[in-house]
Amino acid sequence: MEYEEISTSSQLRELYDMPIELVVKKQKDELDEFTQQYLSLSPFAVISTVGSNGLLDCSPRGETPGFIKPIDKKTIAIPDRPGNNRLDSLSNIIENPSVGILLLIPGFKECLRVNGDAKIVSNIEILEKFEHNGKRPKSAIIVTIKEIYFHCAKAITRSKLWDIESQIDRQVMPTLGRMLMQQIDSSKTDDEIREVEEFIEKRVKTTLY
Numbered sequence: 001m002e003y004e005e006i007s008t009s010s011q012l013r014e015l016y017d018m019p020i021e022l023v024v025k026k027q028k029d030e031l032d033e034f035t036q037q038y039l040s041l042s043p044f045a046v047i048s049t050v051g052s053n054g055l056l057d058c059s060p061r062g063e064t065p066g067f068i069k070p071i072d073k074k075t076i077a078i079p080d081r082p083g084n085n086r087l088d089s090l091s092n093i094i095e096n097p098s099v100g101i102l103l104l105i106p107g108f109k110e111c112l113r114v115n116g117d118a119k120i121v122s123n124i125e126i127l128e129k130f131e132h133n134g135k136r137p138k139s140a141i142i143v144t145i146k147e148i149y150f151h152c153a154k155a156i157t158r159s160k161l162w163d164i165e166s167q168i169d170r171q172v173m174p175t176l177g178r179m180l181m182q183q184i185d186s187s188k189t190d191d192e193i194r195e196v197e198e199f200i201e202k203r204v205k206t207t208l209y
Contacts, residue, residue, distance in 0.1 A: 027149045030073040035148055038112045039076070040066040041105050047078070047141070048100040049092035049118075059089045063208075068103070069129055074145050076114070079130035079137040082207045090139070093118045099143060102151075107162055109153030116146045132209045176200055 006012050031039075044062040051057070061067075061078060069077050078101075080090065093099065097117040104111055120139050127136040160166040173179070177197035181188045188196075 027147055029147060030145055031070055031076075031148065032073075035112060035150075036070055038103065038105065038150075039068050039070060041108075042066070042068065042103040042112070043106070045078075045101055045103045047089055048102075049089045050096050050098060051092040052095040057088045057092055065105075067130070068101075071126075071142070076143050076145065077126055077129065078141040078143065079127075080120075080139045080141060081137055081209060090120055090141075093120055093141065099141075101143070109156040109162070111151040111156070112148070113151050114143065114145060114148045116143045118143045135209045 006015070028035075043065045044060070045068060046058050046060055048056060048058045061081075063079075063081065067079060071077055097119060099116060099118040101114040102111055103114070118141050121142050122139050126140050126142070127138075130137050130140065156162065174182075175197050177200045178193050181193050181196055
């Protein structure tokens with residue numbers, strides 16, 4: 001297929017109307033009462049980072065509502081809970097501090113977007129804010145806000161993300177363990193695959209914090 005590539009900003013703008021004044025003015029550079037309230041209600045976010053090689057990464061983060069905490073009006077903190085230990089996001093932040101964050105609240109069709117500069121810290125006084133059953137994260141991501149604004153409801157309305165009738169039966173696809181083994185080594189037996197499935201299920205239950 002031969003693509004009709006759009007390669008300049010002027011070409012791109014020819015396809016679209018100019019943004020209305022409301023859309024431009026909604027962008028702020030610090031928290032206010034409404035963005036702080038959204039933070040307090042949100043149990044899920046996706047953080048985007050970019051490494052020195054230019055490769056981008058998007059990583060889901062989630063736990064109880066309010067897990068992303070404001071430090072002051074210009075700063076938020078995100079705990080780094082146990083994951084797969086690839087450390088993609090954290091390694092990228094060390095190489096390039098620019099991050100973008102998209103926050104969601106179940107049932108809300110509006111999103112909250114945050115762009116800024118991040119750093120990784122291990123200050124006890126920060127990690128103590130995220131202690132859960134005596135366990136603290138090993139580090140936290142501190143983000144200095146450069147841009148913060150609400151995103152309208154169109155995407156979630158179109159996707160029907162929160163509509164119960166839109167939920168898809170998980171069994172239409174194989175388990176994560178089976179898919180991984182097919183991708184890594186398709187010669188694995190069913191017994192070997194079940195061992196991997198049990199291992200993944202156990203980690204989800206025992207290594208959340």
